[in-house]
Amino acid sequence: MGVLVVGSVGYDTVWTPMASGKDVRGGSATFSSISASYMTQVSIVAVVGDDFLQNHVGLLQGHGVDTSGLEVSPGKTFRWTGRYGAEDVNSRDTLETQLNVLAEFNPTLTPEQRRQDCLFLANIDPELQLQVLEQMDRRPKLVAADTMNFWIEGKRDALAKVIEAVDIIFMDEDEVRLYAQEPNLVKAARIIHDQGAKAVIAKRGEHGVLLFNQDMAFAAPAFPLDRVVDPTGAGDSFAGGFMGYLAETGDTTPGGFRRAAILGSVMGSFAVESLSVERLGGLAYQDLKGRFDAFVGLTTFNGLGPGESLPWRNKDGKL
Numbered sequence: 001m002g003v004l005v006v007g008s009v010g011y012d013t014v015w016t017p018m019a020s021g022k023d024v025r026g027g028s029a030t031f032s033s034i035s036a037s038y039m040t041q042v043s044i045v046a047v048v049g050d051d052f053l054q055n056h057v058g059l060l061q062g063h064g065v066d067t068s069g070l071e072v073s074p075g076k077t078f079r080w081t082g083r084y085g086a087e088d089v090n091s092r093d094t095l096e097t098q099l100n101v102l103a104e105f106n107p108t109l110t111p112e113q114r115r116q117d118c119l120f121l122a123n124i125d126p127e128l129q130l131q132v133l134e135q136m137d138r139r140p141k142l143v144a145a146d147t148m149n150f151w152i153e154g155k156r157d158a159l160a161k162v163i164e165a166v167d168i169i170f171m172d173e174d175e176v177r178l179y180a181q182e183p184n185l186v187k188a189a190r191i192i193h194d195q196g197a198k199a200v201i202a203k204r205g206e207h208g209v210l211l212f213n214q215d216m217a218f219a220a221p222a223f224p225l226d227r228v229v230d231p232t233g234a235g236d237s238f239a240g241g242f243m244g245y246l247a248e249t250g251d252t253t254p255g256g257f258r259r260a261a262i263l264g265s266v267m268g269s270f271a272v273e274s275l276s277v278e279r280l281g282g283l284a285y286q287d288l289k290g291r292f293d294a295f296v297g298l299t300t301f302n303g304l305g306p307g308e309s310l311p312w313r314n315k316d317g318k319l
C-alpha cells in the first residue's frame with residue numbers, strides 16, 4: 001500500500017569516536033524514507049530551506065521516493081548538532097537544534113497523499129504530526145509516530161494527542177520513561193499503551209528494541225557489529241524498515257509485527273555503519289538478504305519438540 005512519511009529533512013553536524021561531519025544529510029524523514037523505500041513506495045511531506053542542495057533531493061528520488069510534497073521555503077534548512085560519548089556510543093548529547101524553516105512549516109498534503117492507507121509521522125513537532133493526520137481523507141489503516149525528548153519536554157500536550165491517535169509509537173527507552181514519568185520500562189510502556197497507542201516500541205540502541213502491545217512483548221536484538229561509525233538515524237531507519245514492511249505486506253498480525261521489528265533492526269544496523277546515509281543509501285539486495293539471514297541465525301533457537309522436555313531439576317519442588 002506504500003507509506004506516507006512526514007518528518008524532518010535537514011543537515012546534521014555530528015561527532016562520534018569514529019567519525020565527524022559538518023552539514024551532512026540527516027533528518028528523521030531522510031533516514032526513515034530511504035529505509036522504507038527498500039520495501040515499499042514512499043511519499044514524503046517535509047520542508048527544506050533555499051540552501052538545500054538539489055542533488056540531496058536526488059538521493060531520495062533515486063530511491064523512488066515521491067518528493068512532490070517536499071516544500072522549499074525561503075530561509076535556512078533544519079539543522080541538528082550532536083556528539084556521542086567516547087566510552088558509550090549509545091549516549092548522545094544534542095548540542096544544538098535549529099528548527100529554521102521547520103518552525104514555520106504548514107504541511108499541505110496532495111490529494112493523493114490524503115488517501116494513503118499507511119502514515120508514518122516521523123520525529124518532528126507533534127503539532128505538525130497532528131496537522132498531517134487531520135488532513136487525511138479518512139483515518140488511515142495504520143498510523144505510527146516517532147518522537148524524542150526535545151518534543152516530550154517542549155510540546156507534551158500535543159504529543160499526548162498524537163499518542164492517543166496512533167497505532168504504534170516509537171521512542172528511545174529513556175524517552176518512554178521520561179514521557180511516562182516512570183523509571184520501570186515495562187510499566188512506562190503500559191502507561192503509554194493505556195493512553196492510546198496500541199503498540200509501544202522502545203528503541204534501546206545497541207541493546208535492540210522491545211515491542212509491547214496488549215498481548216505480547218517481543219525483543220529484537222541489535223546486530224552485533226565490530227564497527228559503529230555513527231549511530232545517528234538508527235532509530236529512524238529502524239522505524240522506516242518496520243513501517244516499510246507493514247505497509248507493503250499489510251500484515252499487522254503478531255507475527256507480522258515481529259518480522260517488522262527484525263527488518264527494522266536490519267535497516268538500523270546498516271545506518272550505523274557510516275556517517276549520515278552513506279551506507280543506508282547504497283544497499284544492494286544481497287546486503288539486505290545477507291543481513292536478514294544473519295538475523296535469523298542470531299535470533300532462532302529451538303523450542304521443545306514432540307516428546308522433549310527440559311532438564312529442570314526442580315520438578316518435585318526440590319533441587
Ligand code: AMP
Nearest residue numbers: 008026027080123150232233234235236
Ligand atoms: P535518531 O538518531 O534516529 O534519533 O535520529 C537522528 C535524526 O533526527 C538526525 O538526522 C536529526 O536531524 C533529526 N532530529 C534531531 N532532532 C530533531 C527534532 N527536534 N525534530 C526533528 N528531527 C530531529
